[in-house]
Amino acid sequence: MSQVIEGNLDASGFKFVVVLARFNGLITDRLLTGAMDALKRSGAKRNNIEVVKVPGAWELPLAVKTIADVKKPDAIIVLGAVIRGDTPHFEHVANQAAIGVAQAGLASGIPVAFGVLTTNTMEQAIDRSGGKSGNKGYDAAITAIEMADLLRKLRK
Numbered sequence: 001m002s003q004v005i006e007g008n009l010d011a012s013g014f015k016f017v018v019v020l021a022r023f024n025g026l027i028t029d030r031l032l033t034g035a036m037d038a039l040k041r042s043g044a045k046r047n048n049i050e051v052v053k054v055p056g057a058w059e060l061p062l063a064v065k066t067i068a069d070v071k072k073p074d075a076i077i078v079l080g081a082v083i084r085g086d087t088p089h090f091e092h093v094a095n096q097a098a099i100g101v102a103q104a105g106l107a108s109g110i111p112v113a114f115g116v117l118t119t120n121t122m123e124q125a126i127d128r129s130g131g132k133s134g135n136k137g138y139d140a141a142i143t144a145i146e147m148a149d150l151l152r153k154l155r156k
Ligand code: INI
Pocket: 021, 023, 024, 055, 056, 057, 058, 059, 080, 081, 082, 083, 084, 085, 089, 090, 093
């Protein structure tokens, strides 16, 4: 019989930091609502949740790196919304956010859940932040809880 190790969804024993990009705040506020809902429903204590805000998705990687180094939470939930415009700026911001957050997370050993939307339209972003396609902030927080528990088990 093989042993299966996986994380549970009990958040009560963990500290979380949510890092939120304010750009497209109509969307990122909805992602934050979803993430907080998931954390609270899963038993996270109010005092164990911190929210850190940065101007835009470009700024997320450095914030994640610094939070991981200084605050050392059990998991970090990254929220942002990059919505395509008429210029290549979108590509730079979306790529930097994805690659930089992944690098910062891996280097730290702390689970980082990626709840940054990259969409072609505002409508698609609304759909994914509490509209007909769910709430990616909620999903990212659930992933963060599971990974925090998994990492604790693997390190025992
Ligand atoms: N930041 C976002 O979070 N989403 C976007 O869609 C976006 N666009 O498209 O410009 C965006 N730009 C700002 C960027 O993240 C930085 O804050 C800015 O470049 C200053 O460093």
